[in-house]
Structures are given as C-alpha cells and as structure tokens.
Amino acid sequence: MSNNFKAALxxxxxxxxxxxxxxxxxxxxxxxxxxxxxxxxxxxEFLEGDGMLLTLATLLDGATTLADVDGxxxxxxxxxxxxxxLAAEQARFVLTHxxxxxxxxxSLGTLESPDTGATIILKIQEIGSGNRLKLTGPGVDGACEVxxxxxxxxxxxxxxxxxxxxxLGVDMLLVAEHQVMALPRTTRIEEIK
Amino acid sequence: xxxxxxxxxLDEHAKKEVRRAILKAIxxxxxxxxxxxxxxxMGRGFGTGGLxxxxxxxxxxxxxxxxxxxxxDSVNAVNLRQFIEMTCPGIDTTxxxxxxxxxxxxxxxxxxxxxxxxxxxxxxxxxxxxxxxxPSEDKRKIMHGEADYARLLVKxxxxxxxxxxxxxxxxxxxxxxxxxxxxxxxxxxxxVPKLDNSPALILFGAGREKKIYAVPPxxxxxxxxxEDVPFRVEDFRDAQGKRRACARxxxxxxxxxxxMNEDGSKRYQCSDSDYCDETLEADMMTEATTHA
Numbered sequence: 001m002s003n004n005f006k007a008a009l010x011x012x013x014x015x016x017x018x019x020x021x022x023x024x025x026x027x028x029x030x031x032x033x034x035x036x037x038x039x040x041x042x043x044x045e046f047l048e049g050d051g052m053l054l055t056l057a058t059l060l061d062g063a064t065t066l067a068d069v070d071g072x073x074x075x076x077x078x079x080x081x082x083x084x085x086l087a088a089e090q091a092r093f094v095l096t097h098x099x100x101x102x103x104x105x106x107s108l109g110t111l112e113s114p115d116t117g118a119t120i121i122l123k124i125q126e127i128g129s130g131n132r133l134k135l136t137g138p139g140v141d142g143a144c145e146v147x148x149x150x151x152x153x154x155x156x157x158x159x160x161x162x163x164x165x166x167x168l169g170v171d172m173l174l175v176a177e178h179q180v181m182a183l184p185r186t187t188r189i190e191e192i193k
Numbered sequence: 194x195x196x197x198x199x200x201x202x203l204d205e206h207a208k209k210e211v212r213r214a215i216l217k218a219i220x221x222x223x224x225x226x227x228x229x230x231x232x233x234x235m236g237r238g239f240g241t242g243g244l245x246x247x248x249x250x251x252x253x254x255x256x257x258x259x260x261x262x263x264x265x266d267s268v269n270a271v272n273l274r275q276f277i278e279m280t281c282p283g284i285d286t287t288x289x290x291x292x293x294x295x296x297x298x299x300x301x302x303x304x305x306x307x308x309x310x311x312x313x314x315x316x317x318x319x320x321x322x323x324x325x326x327x328p329s330e331d332k333r334k335i336m337h338g339e340a341d342y343a344r345l346l347v348k349x350x351x352x353x354x355x356x357x358x359x360x361x362x363x364x365x366x367x368x369x370x371x372x373x374x375x376x377x378x379x380x381x382x383x384x385v386p387k388l389d390n391s392p393a394l395i396l397f398g399a400g401r402e403k404k405i406y407a408v409p410p411x412x413x414x415x416x417x418x419x420e421d422v423p424f425r426v427e428d429f430r431d432a433q434g435k436r437r438a439c440a441r442x443x444x445x446x447x448x449x450x451x452x453m454n455e456d457g458s459k460r461y462q463c464s465d466s467d468y469c470d471e472t473l474e475a476d477m478m479t480e481a482t483t484h485a
Binding site: 020024059063110112139166167185 | 199200205206208209210212213214215216217218219220221222224226227249250251252253254331334335338339370372373394407409410411412413
C-alpha cells in the first residue's frame with residue numbers, strides 16, 4: 001500500500017465521521033460559542049494530528065460552503081467533508097491559518113439576514129498561553145481573561161472592524177491542536193499589554 | 194424499540210443544519226435564524242421546534258427532563274418524552290431538575306435556577322413579537338435588524354391608555370443584549386426575569402415557523418416597559434394583601450396555578466410540579482428529624 005493510500009484509509013475509518021462523536025463535539029463547540037473565553041478540549045483517542053478535521057466534520061456537509069484559504073486540507077479530506085468550496089468572500093465557513101494577517105473580506109451578512117455572516121475557523125498554535133486577552137460581552141460573566149499563541153494581531157483588529165455594525169459580522173472559532181475557543185461577533189476583545 | 198430509525202429520529206444532515214443554526218443563534222442573541230424545519234411524526238404546534246433542537250443536541254450521556262406547563266406528567270410532556278426515549282436508546286430521563294443535563298419545556302422556566310452545565314430548550318408557537326404590528330416578514334426582518342421597535346412600544350402604550358397597565362400575560366416581549374426583541378414563548382411574566390443574566394444557555398425552537406433563536410448565558414434580557422410604568426410579574430396576594438401559598442407544599446415564592454374546588458372555592462398550587470415535590474420531601478425530612 002502506498003503511504004498516501006494508507007493515510008487516506010486511516011482518515012476514512014476514523015471516529016471523527018461517526019455521528020456520536022460529532023454529537024459530543026458539537027456540544028463542546030456549542031458551549032464554546034455560548035461562553036467566549038471557555039476552552040473546550042475535544043476528546044477521543046482516535047484524534048491523530050489535531051482537532052481541526054473533527055471540528056470541520058462536525059459542522060460541515062453538502063448543504064454549506066467552505067473556503068480553505070491556506071490549503072490546510074488534503075484533497076481527500078475535502079472530498080470526504082462533501083462541502084462545496086467557494087471564495088473566501090462568499091463562503092459561509094472560512095478555514096485559515098491564524099499566524100498570517102487576513103487577506104480577504106469575508107461575508108458579514110445583511111441587516112435582514114445577519115446569520116449569513118461567515119464563521120471563520122482559525123488554526124492557531126496554542127490556547128491558554130501567549131498574548132493575554134480580556135473578553136467581555138454576552139456569554140461572559142462580567143469579564144474573563146484568556147491567552148492565545150499564534151494569532152496574528154491583525155485578526156483582533158479585523159474582529160473589531162468586521163463586527164463594528166451589529167448585527168452584521170463574523171464569528172470566529174479558534175482551534176489549536178485539540179482545543180477550541182470561540183469569539184462570536186458580540187465579544188469585545190481587549191489586548192492586555 | 195428503535196428499529197429502522199436513526200438515533201434521534203432526524204437524519205444526520207438535518208441535525209447538522211439545526212446545529213449550524215444554533216451556533217448563529219447564540220452568536221446573534223435574539224435573532225431568529227431560519228432553518229428548514231423537518232416533518233415530525235406529530236402535528237406542528239405540539240413542540241416540533243423544541244423537539245428538533247433536543248434531538249440535534251442529545252447523546253447517550255444525556256439525562257433529559259421534559260416539562261409541559263410546569264409538569265412532567267401532562268400529555269404533551271409524556272408524549273415527547275416517550276418519543277425521545279424510543280428514538281434515542283441509551284439516554285436517561287428524569288423528572289428531577291437537578292439530575293437533568295437537557296431540559297425541554299413548554300410554557301415554563303423551572304423555579305429553581307438552572308445550572309451552567311444545563312441547557313434549556315423552549316417550545317415556541319409564535320417566534321416574532323412584531324407580527325402584531327407588521328404583517329410582512331420582509332419588513333419585520335428589516336425592523337429587527339435596525340432594532341426598530343417603536344410600533345411595538347406604541348402597542349404597549351395603547352394598553353396603558355385603555356387599561357392603565359400593560360395587559361400581556363404571557364409571551365412578554367423581551368429585549369436581548371440591547372438589540373433584538375424576542376417572543377420568549379408563552380412563559381408567564383413570572384419567568385421573564387429568569388432570561389436576564391441566566392446561568393444556562395436557553396434555546397428557542399419554532400417548528401411551524403421554522404425559526405431558532407437563543408439567549409446565551411450571562412446576557413442582558415430586559416422586558417419592554419416604560420420608565421413610569423415598570424414591568425411587574427403576576428401578583429399572588431389575596432384581598433387582604435397576604436401572599437397566597439401552595440395548597441400542597443406551602444411555598445409562597447412560586448408561580449401558582451388556580452384550581453376550582455367542587456364547592457366553587459379556589460385552590461392554588463405550584464405550577465412547577467418537581468419544585469413542589471422537592472419542597473414537600475424536604476419538609477417531610479425536617480419533620481422526621483424533629484420527631485426522631
């Protein structure tokens with residue numbers, strides 16, 4: 001067997017495509033969106049590499065669209081997700097590396113349908129150490145502090161700019177190895193210097 | 194018996210669509226996210242919206258409580274619970290709020306404060322509070338986007354002019370996070386303050402109207418009112434000004450249902466049956482210890 005084929009087979013048989021795994025993962029992602037600043041650690045011994053593919057497998061299917069801006073997905077995984085690909089400007093989900101500044105303008109939705117604003121999934125180094133951020137807004141009891149490593153500061157500026165006219169905006173999900181944390185459009189982020 | 198059904202009855206694509214709608218509902222507190230509500234094996238209006246949310250969330254580790262008008266034993270709660278037990282093998286059900294991880298409810302929010310790890314799903318018949326003042330959904334969507342609720346406030350003002358108070362008894366329009374006004378489902382006014390700074394996530398599902406919306410935890414929820422006519426909850430004082438107590442458990446801090454005795458006199462009892470049972474049990478425990 002070629003190594004490519006072996007890798008493809010392994011990923012096809014992986015637990016991340018199972019409904020019960022995705023149900024548990026969704027509850028963790030939902031809790032992350034409901035409580036910005038809370039770090040959820042995705043579970044499962046089947047997780048090789050990182051939780052990114054599990055996150056995508058949980059959220060995506062043929063009824064939605066994805067832009068893989070930095071080519072983080074293999075052709076095989078992209079096919080397995082069954083998702084249609086679109087440009088980052090139109091896609092409902094945008095997958096990108098957090099270490100580089102954004103070079104696109106995502107959909108912010110419309111006044112009538114702000115839910116069409118994009119969900120941006122950012123791959124970063126680590127959540128829990130690094131640059132400290134202070135978060136306030138819905139889902140946060142007063143204020144909370146969280147640290148992120150490997151997120152280009154331009155993303156924080158973009159979060160503020162794109163979400164400056166509520167209800168329009170984008171919602172971000174940070175993924176670092178097995179950890180996820182959400183920054184929905186209502187979260188106000190302050191850098192702690 | 195579950196032969197032939199997917200876990201949770203819905204197919205996985207339907208669940209994923211509901212789940213994506215839930216994430217947007219949480220991210221835009223109070224905004225009604227449209228979704229393609231599926232046909233369920235029960236009539237629309239019987240809680241199919243709440244049911245689709247519950248079925249999209251539930252897993253084998255969950256303990257579910259289903260409430261109808263405060264009670265676990267009324268017909269809507271029993272039917273929904275049995276259906277979920279049948280299509281979700283492995284889950285646990287309970288009537289005890291403290292044991293539940295997932296609570297689906299119709300017309301009430303439990304008396305005991307929810308815990309952060311619990312999720313409350315409310316069944317919604319009419320999701321849009323603006324429908325009384327604007328028949329066009331396109332126009333309502335723009336009004337919601339602009340947070341333009343002037344006409345709704347005029348409607349409340351007309352109530353004050355006619356009756357000296359706002360006469361809405363349930364489905365009281367509530368502003369979430371200083372923007373969207375929601376119909377909080379037919380909960381009594383008594384339950385409306387529980388939407389403000391809630392410890393738990395609250396999800397709303399309207400199956401017939403195909404909408405999902407949310408009040409995230411620790412989010413501002415403010416009933417619409419005027420400075421000189423503040424919002425107030427139901428008054429359970431009798432003619433002498435004494436707070437009525439539950440005839441069963443004696444509680445004087447709960448929402449009471451009114452019953453008619455055979456002789457025509459009135460009797461009041463807790464609407465939240467689990468709370469009433471737990472108060473009774475606690476009383477019996479205290480009594481037992483005192484007598485021992």
